[in-house]
Amino acid sequence: xxxxxxxDSGNTLxxxxxxxxxxxxxxxxxxxxxxxxxxxxxxxxxxxxxxxxSTEQYLGSIISExxxxxxxxxxxxxxxxxxxxxxxxxxxxxxxxxxxxAVIVTGIEKQNSPGNKLLWDITRGIYDLPIHxxxxxxxxxxxxxxxSEEDLALVSEKNHKNANENPNALFxxxxxxxxxxxxxxxxxxPLKILDCCYPCEGASSILLVxxxxxxxxxxxxxxxxxxxxxxxxxxxxxSSDLRSVTTTKTASKEAFNQANLKPSDIDIAELHxxxxxxxxxxxxxxxxxxxxxxxxFIEQDSIHINTRGGLLGCGHPIGATGIAQTNEIIxxxxxxxxxxxxxxxxxxGLVHNMAAAGTSSTIIILEK
Amino acid sequence: xxxxxxxDSGNTLxxxxxxxxxxxxxxxxxxxxxxxxxxxxxxxxxxxxxxxxSTEQYLGSIISExxxxxxxxxxxxxxxxxxxxxxxxxxxxxxxxxxxxAVIVTGIEKQNSPGNKLLWDITRGIYDLPIHxxxxxxxxxxxxxxxSEEDLALVSEKNHKNANENPNALFxxxxxxxxxxxxxxxxxxPLKILDCCYPCEGASSILLVxxxxxxxxxxxxxxxxxxxxxxxxxxxxxSSDLRSVTTTKTASKEAFNQANLKPSDIDIAELHxxxxxxxxxxxxxxxxxxxxxxxxFIEQDSIHINTRGGLLGCGHPIGATGIAQTNEIIxxxxxxxxxxxxxxxxxxGLVHNMAAAGTSSTIIILEK
Numbered sequence: 001x002x003x004x005x006x007x008d009s010g011n012t013l014x015x016x017x018x019x020x021x022x023x024x025x026x027x028x029x030x031x032x033x034x035x036x037x038x039x040x041x042x043x044x045x046x047x048x049x050x051x052x053x054s055t056e057q058y059l060g061s062i063i064s065e066x067x068x069x070x071x072x073x074x075x076x077x078x079x080x081x082x083x084x085x086x087x088x089x090x091x092x093x094x095x096x097x098x099x100x101x102a103v104i105v106t107g108i109e110k111q112n113s114p115g116n117k118l119l120w121d122i123t124r125g126i127y128d129l130p131i132h133x134x135x136x137x138x139x140x141x142x143x144x145x146x147x148s149e150e151d152l153a154l155v156s157e158k159n160h161k162n163a164n165e166n167p168n169a170l171f172x173x174x175x176x177x178x179x180x181x182x183x184x185x186x187x188x189x190p191l192k193i194l195d196c197c198y199p200c201e202g203a204s205s206i207l208l209v210x211x212x213x214x215x216x217x218x219x220x221x222x223x224x225x226x227x228x229x230x231x232x233x234x235x236x237x238x239s240s241d242l243r244s245v246t247t248t249k250t251a252s253k254e255a256f257n258q259a260n261l262k263p264s265d266i267d268i269a270e271l272h273x274x275x276x277x278x279x280x281x282x283x284x285x286x287x288x289x290x291x292x293x294x295x296x297f298i299e300q301d302s303i304h305i306n307t308r309g310g311l312l313g314c315g316h317p318i319g320a321t322g323i324a325q326t327n328e329i330i331x332x333x334x335x336x337x338x339x340x341x342x343x344x345x346x347x348x349g350l351v352h353n354m355a356a357a358g359t360s361s362t363i364i365i366l367e368k
Numbered sequence: 369x370x371x372x373x374x375x376d377s378g379n380t381l382x383x384x385x386x387x388x389x390x391x392x393x394x395x396x397x398x399x400x401x402x403x404x405x406x407x408x409x410x411x412x413x414x415x416x417x418x419x420x421x422s423t424e425q426y427l428g429s430i431i432s433e434x435x436x437x438x439x440x441x442x443x444x445x446x447x448x449x450x451x452x453x454x455x456x457x458x459x460x461x462x463x464x465x466x467x468x469x470a471v472i473v474t475g476i477e478k479q480n481s482p483g484n485k486l487l488w489d490i491t492r493g494i495y496d497l498p499i500h501x502x503x504x505x506x507x508x509x510x511x512x513x514x515x516s517e518e519d520l521a522l523v524s525e526k527n528h529k530n531a532n533e534n535p536n537a538l539f540x541x542x543x544x545x546x547x548x549x550x551x552x553x554x555x556x557x558p559l560k561i562l563d564c565c566y567p568c569e570g571a572s573s574i575l576l577v578x579x580x581x582x583x584x585x586x587x588x589x590x591x592x593x594x595x596x597x598x599x600x601x602x603x604x605x606x607s608s609d610l611r612s613v614t615t616t617k618t619a620s621k622e623a624f625n626q627a628n629l630k631p632s633d634i635d636i637a638e639l640h641x642x643x644x645x646x647x648x649x650x651x652x653x654x655x656x657x658x659x660x661x662x663x664x665f666i667e668q669d670s671i672h673i674n675t676r677g678g679l680l681g682c683g684h685p686i687g688a689t690g691i692a693q694t695n696e697i698i699x700x701x702x703x704x705x706x707x708x709x710x711x712x713x714x715x716x717g718l719v720h721n722m723a724a725a726g727t728s729s730t731i732i733i734l735e736k
Contacts, residue, residue, distance in 0.1 A: 004465075048598075055423035057483055058448045058601050061728055065600025073461075074598045074728065075447040075454045080426045086443045090458055093441075097372075097465035115425055230442045232433030233426050360429055360442065 001258040003211060004096035006220035007366070009038045010206035010327040015170040015315040017200050018111050023054055026203035027063045027106045034207050035067070039216045040102050045069045045207075047094050047103030050076040051087035052319035053115030054108070063106065072100060080115050081274065082355035083107065084204070084322020085228070085362035091208045092226055101213045106205040107320035115318040116199050118356055123236035131196060133235045133357040134275035135188040140242035141277060142190065144292065149190050151295035152276035153181040156194050158298065159273060159306050163313025165341040168324075170200050170315030195276040197310075202317030204324035219334045224348075225259035225365035227251045235357045243292075245278075245358035248285040252352075255363040256287075263287040266303055266365070267346040268332050270325035272354045273310040282352050286363070304343045307332060322353035326364060333368040369626040371579060372464035374588035375734070377406045378574035378695040383538040383683040385568050386479050391422055394571035395431045395474045402575050403435070407584045408470050413437045413575075415462050415471030418444040419455035420687035421483030422476070431474065440468060448483050449642065450723035451475065452572070452690020453596070453730035459576045460594055469581045474573040475688035483686040484567050486724055491604035499564060501603045501725040502643035503556040508610035509645060510558065512660065517558050519663040520644035521549040524562050526666065527641060527674050531681025533709040536692075538568050538683030563644040565678075570685030572692035587702045592716075593627035593733035595619045603725045611660075613646075613726035616653040620720075623731040624655075631655040634671055634733070635714035636700050638693035640722045641678040650720050654731070672711040675700060690721035694732060701736040 011033035013026065021029075027050065035042055048071045050059045060074035073094065079086040084107045091103040109115070118128050141147040160176045163169035176194060184194040214220040229250040231238050238246060256262060263286055271286075273279035280294035283305075289297040308314055308328040311321060329349035331337045347368050354361040379401035381394065389397075395418065403410055416439045418427045428442035441462065447454040452475045459471040477483070486496050509515040528544045531537035544562060552562040582588040597618040599606050606614060624630060631654055639654075641647035648662035651673075657665040676682055676696040679689060697717035699705045715736050722729040 053425055055482060056488070057421055057446065058486075058488065058724060060447055061598055061601035061724070062488055064598050065602060065605055065727075071598050073454065073457055073596050075445050075451075075458070077443050077445050078425065079428055079443040083443075086441065089441055090443070090461070093458070093461045093465045093467050096467070097461045099461050099464070114423060118426075120424070120426065120430055228441050230429055230432050230439050233429035234433060237433055356426060356429070359433075 001225055003222050005092045005223045006209050006214035006217060007330050008040060008207045008209045008217040008220060009034050010330050012168050012204040012324045012327050013202060014168045015200050015202035015317055019201060023052065023056055023059060023108045024062045024066055026108045028066045030203040030205040031067050031104055031106055034205055038207055040207060040209060040213060042069055045102045045104055046072045047091060047100040048074040049087040049091050049103065049105045051083040051105065051107040051323065052076060052109055053078055053080065053083065053113045055114060080355040081318055081321060082353055082360050082362055083319045085351065085353040085364060088326060088364065089226055089228055089362060092223055095208055095210050101210045103208045104205060105323060107323040108203045109201065109317035109319045111199055111201050113318050121234045123234050131188045131191055134277060135191050137242055137281065138190050138277040144243055147280060147295045151298060152195050153178055154298045155276040155279045156181045156312055159310035159312040162307050163309025165339045166308045167339060169309040169313050170198060171313045191275060197274045197312050197316040200315035200317050202315065202320040204320040204327055206323055206326060221330050221333050221366050221368050223364060224367045225255035227254035228360060228362040230360045233356060233359050238357060238359055245281055245285050245361060247358050247361035248282060248352060248354060251361045251363040252286045255365050259365040261365060265348055266350045267348050268304040268329060268343060269350040270328050271306055271352045273306060273312050274316060286352060307341055307343060325351045325353060329366050333366060369593055371590050373460045373591045374577050374582035374585060375698050376408060376575045376577045376585040376588060377402050378698050380536050380572040380692045380695050381570060382536045383568050383570035383685055387569060391420065391424055391427060391476045392430050392434055395476045396434045398571040398573040399435050399472055399474055402573055406575055408575065408577060408581060410437055413470045413472055414440045415459060415468040416442040417455040417459050417473045419451040419473065419475040419691065420444060420477055421446050421448065421451060421481045423482060448723035449686055449689060450721055450728050450730055451687040453719065453721040453732060456694060456732065457594055457596055457730060460591055463576055463578050469578045471576045472573060473691060475691040476571045477569065477685035477687045479567055479569050481686050489602045491602050499556045499559055502645060503559050505610055505649065506558050506645040512611055515648060515663045519666060520563050521546055522666045523644040523647045524549045524680055527678035527680040530675050531677025533707045534676045535707060537677040537681050538566060539681050559643060565642045565680050565684040568683035568685050570683065570688045572688040572695055574691055574694060589698050589701050590735050591732060592735045593623035595622035596728065596730040598728045601724060601727050606725060606727055613649055613653050613722065613729060615726050615729035616650060616720060616722060619729045619731040620654045623733050627733040629733060633716055634718045635716050636672040636675065636697060636711055637718040638696050639674055639720045641674060641680050642684060654720060675709055675711060693719045693721060697734050701734060
């Protein structure tokens with residue numbers, strides 16, 4: 001894929017359960033942090049895409065006014081848990097078409113987001129919380145591949161440990177041992193409360209720039225591949241084979257083709273661990289390990305995975321998550337993380353973001 | 369501007385006050401009408417953008433599943449009354465970047481849309497309905513340019529007359545005479561109820577295609593210029609001069625530059641007449657007539673204006689309006705309208721769509 005779009009810089013505010021800040025305030029705080037850091041002038045910002053499941057209207061224009069920019073295009077988008085990377089996809093399109101040179105993508109969410117429930121999918125009956133499909137994925141994996149509750153707990157332990165090194169994580173400085181996780185309350189068999197991410201409040205933003213503008217960037221990180229796959233919206237539509245998330249497999253294949261790379265070329269990855277089982281499935285569906293061997297991959301160290309703490313350790317402010325995941329890869333490739341979280345010698349990273357039972361997934365491959 | 373994006377075909381359902389159809393049902397009915405007509409195969413559709421102010425989640429994916437497509441990108445966008453053309457802007461970007469070849473844009477709204485009120489703008493105090501800023505625009509025009517209530521009534525009379533020839537209009541077959549309009553109830557001085565558009569339910573969709581795919585189109589209409597201008601979100605931010613809608617002026621200038629055309633090259637235009645005064649101001653701000661002479665332009669016949677009946681005659685299903693406006697220009701240029709509404713010898717058209725006191729406007733220039 002031709003180098004058209006770079007990420008100049010990004011910012012994530014500390015995720016928290018709740019605060020009295022409005023959505024536009026959250027976005028502005030995050031964007032102002034970018035404006036302090038970048039060499040791109042505020043007047044040169046010609047696009048703004050807001051990612052949120054919020055029901056508030058005209059957020060693109062409200063935030064444009066609050067940060068005092070006059071973009072060529074300003075709008076809000078919503079695509080459930082996949083909103084953040086959908087916004088990045090559209091921003092990349094605006095830049096690679098030559099329409100824009102500098103696009104800010106900002107993801108914002110409050111804890112009581114309407115995105116937390118999947119109300120439209122009557123194929124689930126009353127089982128309208130995401131954990132209901134996640135438990136079926138887990139049971140399928142247990143049955144076919146002998147994955148166990150202990151394996152799931154290892155994922156949670158690893159990601160919470162990483163979150164302890166991330167001051168922006170909801171569970172920063174909150175320690176959970178393997179036994180804490182194994183003994184946590186079972187919600188929907190076999191998933192326990194510490195197998196699940198925590199819906200929370202948060203904001204995360206990035207500034208995408210054209211090749212021309214990237215010359216001003218201190219440390220641009222390039223989009224080498226970006227792909228989304230959509231297989232509808234309902235669990236019934238994707239449940240013929242619960243061993244894989246088809247959208248992740250398809251989007252990965254396409255993104256690796258665009259980048260002319262293979263999974264073993266990736267040094268660091270952010271995977272969508274809304275539930276522990278999803279991280280294990282993502283290992284397999286992206287191709288880091290063969291199908292069925294995911295549980296053996298949890299403790300490997302050839303690829304750094306979910307170094308910010310994942311959704312499990314950071315919390316899940318829906319519209320912000322895909323952007324916060326991307327920000328972690330940016331910071332790691334730019335060697336700008338701190339608190340002992342920095343991994344060495346990473347030059348290529350991958351972001352995996354998905355929505356609603358894996359009915360849609362996005363993969364982004366980044367390179368410094 | 370290089371020819372990158374054509375509109376293959378479109379569809380608008382009849383606008384109505386209310387029905388028991390869901391938003392996805394409305395979208396699907398409209399999209400299915402396009403699929404019946406186009407030579408593009410359903411499997412080739414690789415993008416879907418839903419335009420709506422609705423609070424329903426994951427509409428892009430729900431509609432993708434209902435019409436059984438697997439797009440590369442599927443998402444919902446919201447930008448108040450400017451949503452429809454914002455969606456077209458993003459779809460054009462997806463095509464001109466080479467990412468997609470065939471993108472469906474669908475606009476859907478119910479009458480009780482949360483977009484009907486402007487709740488965030490506390491600079492208005494309790495005056496949170498759009499008519500409050502529209503009345504200030506009207507009073508300013510009256511004071512500076514001697515525009516009168518009779519002039520406003522002439523706009524309403526013309527557009528309602530056009531709506532009588534449009535079976536998709538909310539006010540199809542509803543006749544309003546000049547006197548009916550002048551005698552209608554005053555809402556906020558000087559605006560009467562028949563100076564205002566009617567929030568309603570509706571759906572409108574178009575299929576945008578790449579140059580390559582346009583070879584399969586029977587009668588492609590090309591995007592020659594497309595520009596949006598954003599000046600924030602609040603009335604306070606744009607009220608230093610109420611004689612013009614600055615965003616319309618700026619977006620028009622840019623779109624004409626892209627198209628290498630001037631206002632007198634336009635044969636037919638759809639202008640955002642949410643209130644009668646806005647049509648008069650649009651004549652001036654787009655440059656069809658000089659500032660202050662708008663009221664003299666109402667009865668001209670060099671450019672066909674709001675032939676479908678405008679927002680005044682068709683109703684205003686917020687997320688669908690910009691797309692329905694675009695569809696009227698498409699049909700007129702393709703010579704496919706009926707019921708005596710067809711204008712002859714039109715080869716270039718313009719769409720003007722705006723939001724919230726003119727804080728943002730989009731202009732699209734189309735050519736056959």
